[in-house]
Amino acid sequence: MRVLVIGRTGQIATELLPRLAAAGHAAEALEPPGFDMTDAAQVADAFARTRPEAVVNCAAYTAVDRAEDERALAFAVNATGPRLLGEAAARAGVPVLHYSTDYVFDGTKDAPYSEADAPDPVGAYGASKLAGELLLHLAQPRSVTLRTAWVCSPFGNNFVKTMLRLGQDRPELRVVADQQGAPTFAADLAEAAVTLLPRLAAAPAGDPVFGVAHLTGAPYTTWHGFAEAIFAGAARRGQPAPKVTAITTADYPTKARRPANSRLDCTRAATVLGIPPKDWRAGLDACLDALMTKDQAA
């Protein structure tokens, strides 16, 4: 299948491209410089040139704190971009696979969030991502949005790499223990995309596969619990492991507010899409191996 991938060097795209090739698909991946998905003419040109049979949007504005000061740019990339892709995909009659975030929720629910729960983002990044979900599905109902969370990989910027970097020269790290969620490895999201794409391409409008589905790793933890797992893995590989002290969100001021409860209920992905959550501890091991023993850190 010819697959147009938006984004090329981000976390999910980097894991997806080799898997698409291995599955026999012809992928074309586009990102800046050279391609800007907020420009309608460039999107139209990309569709005309590549004549995709499916589109995967791996591109986004993902700087959560900076988005508070760059709201217009965050909305251009995260809301206008998906709308333009959806419009072009609808004209071409091809499905779109898109990603969104746990940060569309305000985090006040005292249980995992299902797709039926009303989003109410507390920051600009989450608001821009929610707008993108809605605009994409309005423009092209033959779309799937996988809402995921805490994405990590050996590539790009993420919490695993931040922790390992800070752990190199600090004896103690202070990490919030009152924000709950689940890490998700980009490799697992890429596997899910490869599984889903042929099904999306074959599914008619109205098929239950389309819509929003929550897909994160399992089990639930906190950022502090995740940090402890990262350093336990680092220690097993002979790397520095600082003390990880549990703190509260109030002890760690940031520009953007983050939801206290980021847990996503992934039942629908398991039952309707046939994609159950993967254990993030296995993903973490593979990520640490890639970062430490194969020295392929990007």
Ligand SMILES: NC(=O)C1=CN([C@@H]2O[C@H](COP(=O)(O)OP(=O)(O)OC[C@H]3O[C@@H](n4cnc5c(N)ncnc54)[C@H](OP(=O)(O)O)[C@@H]3O)[C@@H](O)[C@H]2O)C=CC1
């Ligand atoms: N990272 C996370 O923790 C989470 C991510 N997600 C979602 O998953 C998806 C993928 O995230 P992730 O892989 O981490 O993202 P990254 O931040 O690693 O990569 C984003 C990519 O988008 C590209 N991009 C930015 N602006 C444009 C544009 N105008 N046109 C085309 N491409 C553009 C970037 O290119 P360049 O580098 O050249 O700017 C980069 O390749 C996103 O939808 C994100 O919202 C959801 C939950 C958690």
Ligand SMILES: Cc1cn([C@H]2C[C@H](O)[C@@H](COP(=O)(O)OP(=O)(O)O[C@H]3O[C@@H](C)C(=O)[C@@H](O)[C@H]3O)O2)c(=O)[nH]c1=O
């Ligand atoms: C570096 C650091 C962070 N923290 C806290 C801040 C924050 O609450 C939490 C995670 O920090 P980060 O800045 O890495 O995470 P953040 O950028 O908020 O990560 C989010 O990115 C976007 C793109 C998403 O879609 C979300 O799912 C989520 O992954 O850990 C500490 O408590 N101590 C530390 O030393």
Ligand SMILES: [Mg+2]
């Ligand atoms: Mg880049």
